[in-house]
Amino acid sequence: MLSVTDLKNMKDSGEKITMVTAYDYPSAKQAEHAGIDMILVGDSLGMVVLGYESTVEVTVDDMIHHAKAVNRGAPDTLTVVDMPFMSYHISQEDSLRNAKRIFQETSAQSLKVEGASGDIPELIKRLTDAGIPVIAHLGLTPQTVNVLGGFKVQGRDEATAQKLLDDARKVADHGAAALVLECVPTELTNIITNAIDIPTIGIGAGVDCDGQVLVYHDILKYGVDRLPKFVKSYTDLNEKGTEALRNYHSDVKQETFPSADHSFFMKNKQNLPEQD
Numbered sequence: 001m002l003s004v005t006d007l008k009n010m011k012d013s014g015e016k017i018t019m020v021t022a023y024d025y026p027s028a029k030q031a032e033h034a035g036i037d038m039i040l041v042g043d044s045l046g047m048v049v050l051g052y053e054s055t056v057e058v059t060v061d062d063m064i065h066h067a068k069a070v071n072r073g074a075p076d077t078l079t080v081v082d083m084p085f086m087s088y089h090i091s092q093e094d095s096l097r098n099a100k101r102i103f104q105e106t107s108a109q110s111l112k113v114e115g116a117s118g119d120i121p122e123l124i125k126r127l128t129d130a131g132i133p134v135i136a137h138l139g140l141t142p143q144t145v146n147v148l149g150g151f152k153v154q155g156r157d158e159a160t161a162q163k164l165l166d167d168a169r170k171v172a173d174h175g176a177a178a179l180v181l182e183c184v185p186t187e188l189t190n191i192i193t194n195a196i197d198i199p200t201i202g203i204g205a206g207v208d209c210d211g212q213v214l215v216y217h218d219i220l221k222y223g224v225d226r227l228p229k230f231v232k233s234y235t236d237l238n239e240k241g242t243e244a245l246r247n248y249h250s251d252v253k254q255e256t257f258p259s260a261d262h263s264f265f266m267k268n269k270q271n272l273p274e275q276d
């Protein structure tokens, strides 16, 4: 299994890092079999799997429940679990307790937190000092979308670009193991990636990041309707899955399923009870 220090070596050697989200046993198993470098149990779980309106409804218990299933499916893949909305904002004590629970109960190798404001850099440092590697997440941070004013590209003007670079330096200085950059202009990604010595992992942040992350359901077009511009889908399971189910439905109605191939028969018909 890769460790977070291997990620740093990959940055130094120029080998791109691949990350995909997974939320359950089968998706994790697929990611591991595909050779994906690392798995993120993202709080996007709330929207893509649980059907919530946003990620703010996701709880610590939700994350633990799903991350445990992911661990069973991909026991040999470096796994990162999102700390969900408000689980690391009330007090440092509360944040540490939640982090401890998620880390211990899921056997994940790392946690991820959004932003660099307030006590978050200090939290990154304290968790890292305690032995919990932390991945930071800047740019579009969905947990604060109500403050950011929508799902928009971040850091497009001079002031916000500078702030993003300063924040990236801050989380790196506080010991973050890697940095997810979401919806950031490619030119700014390039500057940030060169400015810090931890790997950047981009989603909607261009090709210059040290790695890329996408949501499992977006890659497979599975259960999602509209896809953001930065997503590339590699198949269409909405179509393939619905077609398969439609064919099953029709086979049953027409009695073409189950066929003899899918049925069991008596070895000796004399064993059958008599019909009255």
Ligand code: KIV
Residues within 6 Å of the ligand: 021, 040, 041, 042, 043, 044, 045, 082, 180, 182, 203, 213, 215
């Ligand atoms: O929850 C998630 O899926 C994420 C990725 C978009 C980075 O945080």
Ligand code: NA
Residues within 6 Å of the ligand: 042, 043, 044, 082
């Ligand atoms: Na997330």
